[in-house]
Amino acid sequence: MKLKDDRKVELIYQAALKLVARKGLAGITMGDISREAGIATGTLYVYFTGKDELINALFACSRANSVQVAFRGYDASQPFKPGFRTVWMNILRYKLQHFEEVVFLEQCFHSPYITAETREKARELATPFYDLIERGQQEQLIKQADTSLLLTFIMGALNELVKQTHYSNETLSKRKIDLTFELCWDALKA
Amino acid sequence: MKLKDDRKVELIYQAALKLVARKGLAGITMGDISREAGIATGTLYVYFTGKDELINALFACSRANSVQVAFRGYDASQPFKPGFRTVWMNILRYKLQHFEEVVFLEQCFHSPYITAETREKARELATPFYDLIERGQQEQLIKQADTSLLLTFIMGALNELVKQTHYSNETLSKRKIDLTFELCWDALKA
DNA sequence: CGTATAAATGAATAATTATTCGCTTACCTT
DNA sequence: AAGGTAAGCGAATAATTATTCATTTATACG
The missing domain is CATH 1.10.10.60 (Homeodomain-like)
Structure with a gap:
């Protein structure tokens, strides 16, 4: 067969x-x-059994991909800031290279296709990011604010930046990337 | 009749x-x-002549609304930071109160309904925001980076924050609002 | 008031789109 | 190499949804 x-x-x-x-x-x-x-x-x-399943599967897959790559090269034993930068950079690079996934995930969030279950699984994948921010807070490097607030702030900014970059179809120069990291870090740092 | x-x-x-x-x-x-x-x-x-026109009209209307409110109470003769805060606060308040518009605008951006013309008009509406950031840069209060980058960063962060707030259906406390402004300001400030 | 005009209705129709199905093709197994 | 099984196909069908239209209702104006 x-x-x-x-x-x-x-x-x-x-x-x-x-x-x-x-x-x-x-x-x-x-x-x-x-x-x-x-x-x-x-x-x-x-x-796939139908459109719903196709979209749910793709959602789960896209979401998992984007998280999986994030901690590549991250070493918890090194100081916080460079470690954070590694993760931050991984996320930015991934999103730039997989712009279509960024858009897809965004569009799915308010859609009739994604089931509560799929959504829940997507949420769980975010815990390593919470852990990372909390480490920075314990080390007094990051503002003592609601972790979820800080994370939301950064991720929103990054996402928008990726979209904007894509529309204006420039490639983000190293200078601009460094600058953007500075924006993020200045926002978060205690 | x-x-x-x-x-x-x-x-x-x-x-x-x-x-x-x-x-x-x-x-x-x-x-x-x-x-x-x-x-x-x-x-x-x-x-409306059909679904397309309905969505385009609503898009134009939503977009115009959200911009129109932004400069309410802004006085160019007062110092930059409080003026910026006024605008920032207007935007945040509007987005929180009109969450549905936030989602709608986001979903429309990648949709077959919105015409190039509608999109172009939406873009033009953003110029006052550019002007505001540029004022801050001239006064050496804001980082000397690409204006559009700074704006994108802030707007993305704000948008995501509004969405996150809505999903967790808490009301953003004054404390949290102040904190978030601090994040934004620290990110932008020279 | 009465009438003309356009809004309002919602069932009927047209258009689009998801899904099925009978058939063909590829390829794994023995 | 032959047979059997499931992938692959795409036209046919079913389901959904946009749009129209004949009719009714409301109201501005004389």
Whole structure:
């Protein structure tokens, strides 16, 4: 018998991400996705039970990806600031390189597709970020404010920056990146 | 003869905003809007030529509203920091009170509904904000960085904060508001 | 008041889109 | 190499949703 092709799932995901970044979640059809992926519409239903499941799976996957990369190269034994910078940089780089995921996640958040369960799992993935900020607070380097507030502030700023960068299609220079880190750090530092 | 009823347009807008905040732009139908507004579906077509026009009009209106309020009480002759705080506070307050518009504008940005023209008009509305930041830079109070970068940073942070506040349905205490302003100011200040 | 005019209605229609299904093709197993 | 099983296909169908339209209702104006 013929087996399912994992690369095909990836193909479908890429097609969906591309279309959502271009047209928004509101303007995306199963036909569009299959055409963009270069497969038949019916094939989508071999891999997913329907549109809802496709979007939920892609949401979970995108979300997991973006978190997974964040702590690459982070070493808890090194001082806080450079460690924080490593994570911060990982996040920024990932978001810049995966702009489509940024848009997709944003659009999904208020959508009829994402189930409460999918949403809950996405939330849980954020705990390492909380831990990181709390470490900085324990070391008196970061403001003693609600952790969630600080995190929200930074992530919102980063996200918007990534979007803005994309629209103006410049590449963020090293100078600008350093500057932006400075903005973040100055905002957070005690 | 019977005249068009301006309050009805407002009713339609409110219904659409409410639904988009709840279900996203992807999950909203003309039937839903009319039901939520308490009018017949056909009546929507008395006021708008179709769904596209409705969404574009609401986008333009929402965007204009949020900008219009920002400079209320701002006096260019007073020192920069309190003036900036006034504007900042206006924006925050407006966004908190009009959460639905925040979500709607965000969802629209990547959607097939909004035309290039509508988008361009929205962009033009932002110039007073650029002017404000530039004033701060001239007075050496604000970092000498790309104005658009600074603005993007702040607006992204604020937006995310408003969303986060809404989801956790707490009311932002004065303490937290002051704290958040401090984050913004520390980020921007030279 | 009465009438003309346009708003308002909501069921009917048109258009779009998700999903199914009978068939073909590929490829794993033995 | 042959058979069997599931992937892959895309036209057909089902479901949903935008839009129209014949009719009713409200109201501005004479």
